[in-house]
Amino acid sequence: MNSVAFSLLSSLRRSVLLQVKRSDIKIRKISCLAAQQRLSHSNSNNMDMLPRISFTTDFFFRQLFDLESSTYTYLLADLNTHEAVIIDPVLEQAKRDAQLVKELGLKLKYAMNTHMHADHITGTGWLKQLLPGCISVISKASGAKADKHLNEGDSVVFGRHKIDTLATPGHTNGCMTYVIHEQGCVFTGDTLLIRGCGRTDFQEGNARSLYENVHNKIFTLGTNYRIYPAHDYKGQVESTVWEEKNYNPRLTKSLEEFVALMDNLNLPYPKKIDQSLPANRECGIHDIPQN
Numbered sequence: 569m570n571s572v573a574f575s576l577l578s579s580l581r582r583s584v585l586l587q588v589k590r591s592d593i594k595i596r597k598i599s600c601l602a603a604q605q606r607l608s609h610s611n612s613n614n615m616d617m618l619p620r621i622s623f624t625t626d627f628f629f630r631q632l633f634d635l636e637s638s639t640y641t642y643l644l645a646d647l648n649t650h651e652a653v654i655i656d657p658v659l660e661q662a663k664r665d666a667q668l669v670k671e672l673g674l675k676l677k678y679a680m681n682t683h684m685h686a687d688h689i690t691g692t693g694w695l696k697q698l699l700p701g702c703i704s705v706i707s708k709a710s711g712a713k714a715d716k717h718l719n720e721g722d723s724v725v726f727g728r729h730k731i732d733t734l735a736t737p738g739h740t741n742g743c744m745t746y747v748i749h750e751q752g753c754v755f756t757g758d759t760l761l762i763r764g765c766g767r768t769d770f771q772e773g774n775a776r777s778l779y780e781n782v783h784n785k786i787f788t789l790g791t792n793y794r795i796y797p798a799h800d801y802k803g804q805v806e807s808t809v810w811e812e813k814n815y816n817p818r819l820t821k822s823l824e825e826f827v828a829l830m831d832n833l834n835l836p837y838p839k840k841i842d843q844s845l846p847a848n849r850e851c852g853i854h855d856i857p858q859n
């Protein structure tokens with residue numbers, strides 16, 4: 569082989585080796601990235617999303633639904649003392665709820681609302697008549713009548729269980745989120761819905777305030793806390809802080825993007841807003857069916 573051919577062959581060999589080395593580095597980079605992604609995914613599953621907190625054996629929990637308004641009502645009780653509370657009852661379901669309380673041998677101590685609802689009339693007023701001794705509860709900031717008004721930090725006790733309160737205005741100025749730390753559950757009303765949130769276009773709604781309250785007060789709870797909202801329009805029943813922090817399409821946005829989105833929802837007003845607000849201001853004692 570002459571020297572020209574030899575030098576040509578050597579340079580070709582060098583170039584092939586360089587190509588192989590480059591593609592090897594590229595493959596290693598890709599597999600390293602994939603491993604990092606697998607790791608971050610498994611981290612969020614295994615470490616951020618802590619194991620589910622089980623309800624204690626003396627804690628009764630029942631989720632109820634009103635089909636017309638897509639409202640969730642929650643009946644909770646202490647199974648030793650039989651003291652119970654109901655959260656966000658609906659007028660049309662008051663008889664159903666009172667019957668359930670009686671059948672289970674419970675004593676309804678409190679009928680609570682997370683806020684002054686605009687889409688349905690609360691069942692609180694009628695439940696007070698059906699189950700004498702029951703005390704109606706709502707936030708002071710709601711401006712609605714009730715036997716007991718709550719400010720942030722107040723608590724509501726039934727048996728040995730305790731509901732803590734967080735002021736989470738935004739959907740309305742009087743919205744409260746109820747938390748039972750021992751059971752790892754949080755009742756968010758319309759403030760935080762599953763993969764959504766309450767609208768902010770009436771009742772002194774404020775998108776900025778909703779966003780800040782969700783991020784600072786709900787998303788700072790344990791990531792495994794279970795979220796129970798006041799409504800769902802898609803058949804979902806519960807979520808967790810971890811899921812909403814990661815997958816809520818509205819609240820994973822930046823504050824400015826969120827405000828712009830909420831300002832442009834253009835939702836029609838709830839059909840029953842004109843009956844609901846005046847009745848709920850009086851704790852739902854308007855329009856109680858006579859039979």
Ligand SMILES: N[C@@H](CCC(=O)N[C@@H](CSS)C(=O)NCC(=O)O)C(=O)O
Nearest residue numbers: 686687758764765766767837838839840
């Ligand atoms: N179609 C319903 C009202 C639906 C609605 O506006 N829901 C409210 C909560 S009840 S005031 C809401 O905040 N929705 C958020 C959303 O993104 O849909 C009716 O006519 O009652």
